[in-house]
Amino acid sequence: MKRDRLWTSGALLALGLVATGCGAPAANGGGQAATAASRAAASSQPVTITFWYGVGTTLSQDIQQMVQEFNRTHPGIKVVATYQGSYSGGGEEQQKLLAAIKAGDPPTLAQIEVHAMPVFAASGQLLDLTQLMQSSSVDKPSNFLPGILVSTQYQGRYYGVPFNRSVPVLYYNKTLFAKAHIASPPSNWTELAADAKKLTSGAGSSKIYGFEPLVDWWPWEYAVESGGGSILSPDLSRATFDQPPALSILETEQSLVKQGYAKVETGPNYWDLMTQDFINGQVAMDIDSIGSAGKVTKGVGDKFQWGTALLPRGKTLAVPPGGGDLVIFKDATPAQQKAAWTFIQWWTAPKQSVKWSTETGYLPVQKADLSDPVYQAYLNKHPQYRTAIEELRYEHPSPASPAYLAALQPVQQALQGIFDEGKPVAATMHEAAQAADQNLG
């Protein structure tokens, strides 16, 4: 009996070792064998590249279809595209990329949110595309629409190529404007405030509000820069968004909310809820991404007439970039990098770029896209997109600091404090600037 027990314990111990510690080297061995095999086969087999992106549902389907089309027409390359959760600030795709970089196993290609470009570029993991772009017939910098490349550079080098780009625009309900006898959308904040008052009517659950600000740091960038302020100091070491000019537009927005002329959506779904308020005709104006235009078109249907306008001016007009760019990771083999570059050039060539834009509502990226007859027809049918293209001229780069995303966290909190809880603008933003300074230092 004693023996039995000893034997059993030995067996258990062995089992334990196999299940945990010793399992790892065995798995590694397998992995190495697999890569060696794929390398050996590389000469005859297509080059496989992985592509991580962060736009879901129908957009994901659009990407998958385009990728299929690419794979069909490029027998030497196989792109494996995977949806990795949201690519937006702090989204799952960013987290997975971070983990993959730390683990030394990033994908070949990835979609990077425009504000995250400095973080990833500074990590030293991205392939410098400057040379490739300058010698490309498709992706030469001068081929792109002016303004659209602002987010793709870091310290004077190109690390990204515009992929799914957007800008915030002013949406307005033409039917409500006509009812209030307002001829055209406001072009500055004095007009917007006056219009918002005229457009507000009713009470209780059927109340219609003149305006709705989006409680988000993206339009906040516009508010700071257009008010004549700046987000960070020129050397990017200090937050300057608590200076008076940076607060002027926020003050106007908050006073509209406090006077009952503007509605605010809160909670984790604030963005969707705001878009929905406009679709429901509950607000006459809001500042939303041009990327929401498809949803608004569908949602509004024939209920009312609507349009988009340039964001209202403060002292000036500065439009922040939005959306994502494509990057290539350095870790990839030269063959994979070459394949990835082929894929990027194919995607951004007018034929595909126009298809992608007209399918999704994202901005066209190349000058040639605009003269494309397919895109011309699309613009005639959906004049709302003209505003977004026009706004590109006012595109203003966001601070190119790798610590910028971290600095935006206190900003988002402060905006919630200002709009959700009615905290004073100047004091709240001052606190946020101090917190941001900590993250920048």
Next chain:
Amino acid sequence: MAKTAEAVIAKVQPDRRVERRRTSLQLTGVAMMAPALLFLLAFVFAPMGYALYLSLYQSTLYTPQPVFAGFANYARLFSSPDFWQAASNTVWLAAGMMALSLPAALILAVLLNQRIRGRAVFRTAIFGPYVIPLVSSGLIFSLLFATDGGPVNLALQRLGLPPVNWLGQGRTALLSVLILTAWQFTGYYAIIFLAGLQSVPTSLVEACQVDGGGRCQVFRHVTLRALGPSLFFAVVICLIQTFQTFDQVYVMTGGGPDGATTTFAYYIFEKGFQAFNIGESSAASVLLILVLACLSYLQMRVSRRWVVEES
């Protein structure tokens, strides 16, 4: 407890054969624990050590080589109002759970300890929420607390009260998270209490009744005393669980508005995976580990004392 048992055996038969048997018993024990221990080593203790190491470095995604920084990360945490807000939110939640969930669990346990019809059904029902993944219940409660058309607000409107923007205001958002957490865990604590109630000696209850004690007195002087260990266990487990609050916040509020629902664990996540500041995030993790380790130690110490007392 194992120690006591061994001591008893040793006293009765201080014999070589027994000693040999003991070594083999220990060996079996070690072998049985080996898989779990190795697993813990690889996935719990090693990462803990690594976090401790990282917490002493200035490490972000965009500084590929971490730079030694001493206790700078800790100093930054202690001087950050956001950190203290997260800590106080967590303490507030823990206090709320103590005040709301544990008494409710005790009442439920006492009720379900009576001979009532469908007792098994009720017992299963109150335990139900505990087995639902927190992410699912978080989603369900987000819908319940929705400002427009959420059932909670519809009910308020029926009563003639104005709708509340539950998840959009600091105070009510944290309250909503507390309500969900209480709903999720109360059944679990009730089961702990129910188990404790089974061990209340009937002889003492009867003795108290013979002495003329009413129901309340029996509860106060006999039941509650006998429940001591369970109560303490539940308090500590409740603290530990509350300090780890993450899923609900992730799903319901994303830590907002204005950091009002950012808990300790969520703060660590934000710092590390959204602001890419691995050093500071690790420092916060180490602090959380310390708090939890103290709580666990306390729990072990006191429960050991109680077990000895009982035997």
